[in-house]
Amino acid sequence: MQILFGNLAIFVLALLVGVEVISKIPSTLHTPMMSGANAIHGVVIAGAVVTASLANSPTGYILTFIAGAFAAANVFGGYAVTDRILKMFMRPKAVEPADETKTSKDAS
Amino acid sequence: MTDFEFVVGLIYLLSASLFVVGLHMMRAPATARNGNRISAVGMIIAVAATVALSLVTSGGEWIAWAVLAVGVLLGGIFGVYRARTVKMTDVPQLVSVFNAVGGSAAAAIAFAAFILATSSNPLDLTVSIPIVLDVLIGSITFSGSLIAAGKLQGVIPGNPVTFPGSRALNAVVALIALGASVAAIILPENTLLLVVVLVTALILGVLMVLAIGGADAPVVVSLLNALTGLAVAMAGFAIDNQALIIAGALVGAAGTILTLQMAKAMNRSVLSIILGGFGTGEIAASAGPADEELANVRSLTTDDVAIQLAYAQHVLIVPGYGLAAAQAQHEVAELASLLIAHHVDVKYAIHPVAGRMPGHMNVLLAEANVPYEQMLQLDEANTAFDNCDVALVIGANDVCNPNARTPGNAVSGMPILNADHAKSVVVIKRSMRPGYAGIPNPLFTDPKTGMLFADAKEALNDITVGVKEYVSA
Numbered sequence: 001m002q003i004l005f006g007n008l009a010i011f012v013l014a015l016l017v018g019v020e021v022i023s024k025i026p027s028t029l030h031t032p033m034m035s036g037a038n039a040i041h042g043v044v045i046a047g048a049v050v051t052a053s054l055a056n057s058p059t060g061y062i063l064t065f066i067a068g069a070f071a072a073a074n075v076f077g078g079y080a081v082t083d084r085i086l087k088m089f090m091r092p093k094a095v096e097p098a099d100e101t102k103t104s105k106d107a108s
Numbered sequence: 109m110t111d112f113e114f115v116v117g118l119i120y121l122l123s124a125s126l127f128v129v130g131l132h133m134m135r136a137p138a139t140a141r142n143g144n145r146i147s148a149v150g151m152i153i154a155v156a157a158t159v160a161l162s163l164v165t166s167g168g169e170w171i172a173w174a175v176l177a178v179g180v181l182l183g184g185i186f187g188v189y190r191a192r193t194v195k196m197t198d199v200p201q202l203v204s205v206f207n208a209v210g211g212s213a214a215a216a217i218a219f220a221a222f223i224l225a226t227s228s229n230p231l232d233l234t235v236s237i238p239i240v241l242d243v244l245i246g247s248i249t250f251s252g253s254l255i256a257a258g259k260l261q262g263v264i265p266g267n268p269v270t271f272p273g274s275r276a277l278n279a280v281v282a283l284i285a286l287g288a289s290v291a292a293i294i295l296p297e298n299t300l301l302l303v304v305v306l307v308t309a310l311i312l313g314v315l316m317v318l319a320i321g322g323a324d325a326p327v328v329v330s331l332l333n334a335l336t337g338l339a340v341a342m343a344g345f346a347i348d349n350q351a352l353i354i355a356g357a358l359v360g361a362a363g364t365i366l367t368l369q370m371a372k373a374m375n376r377s378v379l380s381i382i383l384g385g386f387g388t389g390e391i392a393a394s395a396g397p398a399d400e401e402l403a404n405v406r407s408l409t410t411d412d413v414a415i416q417l418a419y420a421q422h423v424l425i426v427p428g429y430g431l432a433a434a435q436a437q438h439e440v441a442e443l444a445s446l447l448i449a450h451h452v453d454v455k456y457a458i459h460p461v462a463g464r465m466p467g468h469m470n471v472l473l474a475e476a477n478v479p480y481e482q483m484l485q486l487d488e489a490n491t492a493f494d495n496c497d498v499a500l501v502i503g504a505n506d507v508c509n510p511n512a513r514t515p516g517n518a519v520s521g522m523p524i525l526n527a528d529h530a531k532s533v534v535v536i537k538r539s540m541r542p543g544y545a546g547i548p549n550p551l552f553t554d555p556k557t558g559m560l561f562a563d564a565k566e567a568l569n570d571i572t573v574g575v576k577e578y579v580s581a
Contacts, residue, residue, distance in 0.1 A: 004234040007345055007353055014124070014354040018361025021131050027460050027485050030366060030467030033134045034333060035203050036144050037362040040127050041210045041340045043151060043355040045180070046158040047217040050347050052176035053162035054224055061175045063223075067216040068179030069186075070209035077187025078206050079148045081194060086141040088196075088474040 032089070036082045042075025112164055117350065119157040124354040126150030131358065137480045154351045183209070196475045197432050200329055200465040201260040207329075207336045208253035214339040214356075215246025215306070218346045222302055231296035238345035240292045243302060244285060244309050246339035251313030253332045259322060260329075260464055266322030275383075278315050284308045316382065323506075323544035324381045326370045329465045331378070334363025366466045373460035373486075375512075375522040405540070408558035410567055413500075413534050414574025416558075417443075420497035422453045424489065426527055428462055430503020430537070431564055432472050439568035440502060441476035446572060450579045455482050457489030457499075457525050459507035490526045499530035501551075502564050505543030510550055518545040533557040536567050 025033050048067035055064045109117075127150045133143025162168065187206075194202045218239040225231045231239070258264035285308035292301035320328050341356025343349075371378045417423060425440060444454045456478065462469035470483050484492060493499065501508060508527040512519045527533055528551050535552055539561060542548055551557060560567055 001234065003348060004345070007348065007350065010350055011341055011345075011353050011357050014357035015361050017128055018131075018358040019365060021128060021358075022362045022365050024132075025135050027369070027467055028458070028470045028480065028483050029134055029137065029140060030460075031199060031463075031465055031471045032140060032144070032467070033131070034330070034362065034366060034466060035199070035206075036131065036134060036147060037337070037359045038203055038206045038210070038333060039144075040131075040147060040151070040355045041337050041359040042206075043154055043351050044210055044213045044217065044340045044343060046155050047340075047343045047347055047349060047352050048176060048180075048213060049155065049158045049162050050349060051217050051220045052172045053166040053168035055172040055175075055220065056169060057223070059223055060220055061172055063216045063220040064172050065175045065179040067213045067220070068176040069183035070213035070216070072180040072183030073187035073190075074183075074206045074210040074213065075151060075187070076184040077191040077202070079144065079151070080188050080191035081199065081202060082144045083141065084191065085196075085199070085471055085474075086137070086144055088471070089137040089480055090141055 029089070032082050032085045035078060035085065039075060039078025039082055042071060042078050045071035045075050047071070113161065116157045116161045119153055120349075120351045120354075123150035123154035123157075123351060126153075127355055127358055131362075158349070158351070196472055197435070197464075198261070199471065200325065200463075200468060201257045203465060204253045204257035204260065204329055204332065207332045208250045208257065211246040211249030211253065211332075211336040211339045213246075214336070214343040215243045215250065217343045218242035218246065219302065219306070221346045222296070223299055225296070233293070235346055236293050236296045238342045240289045240302065240305060242339055242342035242346055243305050244289055245335055245342060247306050247309035248313040248316070249332055249335045249339055251310040252317040252328075253313075253336075255314050255317040256325070256328050256332060259317070260325060264318070268321045269318040274315070274319060278312070278319075281308055281312050281315065285312055319383070320381060321544070323461075324374075324376075325464045326461050326466055326468070327367055327374070327376075327378065327381050330363050330366035330370055331382075332363075334360050334367055337361070337363055370461060370466055373523060375520070404553040406555075406558050408534065408560045410560065410562070410570035411574050412558065413536075413560055413567075414571050414578060416498050416532065416534065417447060417452070417500070417571065418450070418575045418578040420452055422492070422496045423447060423498045423500060424455055424457045424484075424492055424496045424527075424530065426457045426459075426499060426501040426504050426508055426525055427469055427473065428459075428502065428504025428507060429464065429469075430505075432463065432469070432503075434503065434564040436502070436565040436568055437472045437476035437478075439565055439572070441473065441478050443568055443572045443575065444478070444482070446575055446579075450575075455484050455489075455492060457484050457486075457492070457527070459486060459504070459525055460523075462504065462507060486523060486525065490529075493526045493529040496530040497532065499527040499533045501527055501533065501535040501537075502568075503537065505537075505549055506545045508549075508551055509543070509545070509547070511547060518547050527551060528554060531556070534560060536560045536562060536564055538563065 130143040130147030133139040288304040337359025344352030508525045512522045512524045
């Protein structure tokens with residue numbers, strides 16, 4: 001019971017922190033935020049590790065395999081695609097408009 | 109609690125803090141990428157600590173570790189390969205697939221904990237309840253997310269799939285799932301009951317998402333994201349792992365907020381979306397523009413549009429999913445940067461549901477090198493429309509339908525982009541066909557609106573050529 005209470009308290013407080021932090025993210029960045037959060041639930045791979053350490057039957061091995069493979073796809077893919085999206089939001093913007101201005105002066 | 113367990117607990121606390129800091133840094137594009145990396149560091153130390161703890165406390169069989177290693181390797185390769193190669197228009201599908209695998213990994217963990225405990229000592233209620241909830245939620249998320257991904261990819265029809273008695277069937281399946289869940293909690297030695305929960309939950313996920321229309325994709329993807337977070341948190345309760353509980357709760361919160369915001373952006377309740385049926389039956393009956401409306405439409409040529417844009421001071425572009433579907437993000441960005449180079453103020457007015465997932469349109473524009481500063485959110489954009497010479501609407505419809513301001517129709521009350529407040533409006537669209545809501549848009553017949561009936565990509569190219577002539581003349 002004591003363990004459950006501790007975990008429930010952590011769960012509720014983490015939910016509230018999540019609401020607080022995430023409400024401040026502008027809608028422009030919602031896609032990378034969502035795929036970033038998606039990567040965070042890839043922490044389920046830690047659960048797959050625990051499952052592996054306890055598995056002692058063929059069913060246990062199968063479940064370990066499913067948990068490990070799916071969680072790994074989630075966590076590696078999630079972080080990789082979020083990084084790819086965010087890289088686009090950080091592209092140097094000075095380069096191209098500067099060139100354009102130059103050509104426009106030439107044209108006029 | 110041993111000293112070692114205490115240290116692992118501290119590491120979990122650190123990694124949870126890094127997750128929160130990482131998410132916090134996603135508030136601004138300048139810090140967002142590092143935020144994601146910080147979150148990844150939190151992930152690495154949490155997993156490393158778990159591996160160390162598992163080896164020390166239980167050791168485990170080598171065969172199980174080998175199976176895990178092979179699984180992680182295969183899954184990791186698949187995940188990274190898809191992440192590197194996915195087209196930005198297809199990101200919502202990929203996020204759905206990640207939701208599916210995350211949810212089912214959580215369900216598999218709970219299932220393993222269940223069969224393990226029955227063979228040794230009976231399960232305590234504090235463990236059996238989260239296990240059953242995890243299998244239930246995780247399975248719904250798995251099948252539901254795969255169907256959602258299929259719909260987004262176009263493999264499964266995007267319109268709501270319903271059949272006579274489909275709601276009754278849903279109710280029956282849901283009742284069986286609930287009944288089996290309660291039974292599995294009370295009788296935790298019976299694996300068959302948990303299998304029934306698993307199977308009925310899988311069916312429920314399929315039925316639920318099949319009945320939801322394509323226009324509601326942003327809500328569905330967000331909702332499934334929240335459910336995955338919840339499933340992961342439940343797995344944390346089942347195996348007493350705080351890293352899973354905290355991370356799951358954070359994701360649950362993120363998904364819930366996005367679900368509510370998306371539903372609000374369409375002025376629909378989450379419940380009515382889940383029950384499905386948008387754009388079917390009752391609404392579709394009023395579809396199609398009347399003849400007298402078509403007579404009022406003013407058609408433009410690309411040349412007309414080019415003149416208007418070249419001599420405007422303030423231009424707002426309203427991109428809709430039609431723009432992305434035509435893969436014309438690069439063309440619109442090229443036109444915008446040409447205009448900006450000639451001292452026209454160009455910004456993008458982006459509605460929250462313009463893409464297939466929250467914030468999707470921003471990603472598509474960022475891919476085409478549109479600077480973050482040029483993307484206006486709904487409120488900023490609506491202020492800007494009052495001082496705007498030309499509103500250029502491309503492939504968007506319902507999100508700028510002024511009917512939303514009057515009660516009694518399918519889009520009533522939906523927050524819209526006030527494109528009709530601009531001095532003039534240009535709409536690039538293939539036809540007068542109504543949007544998802546299935547009702548005509550009076551913006552198209554407004555006297556100050558000109559319609560350019562064309563494919564977005566070709567039209568934008570032609571306009572760019574035209575603008576170049578006018579500005580160099």
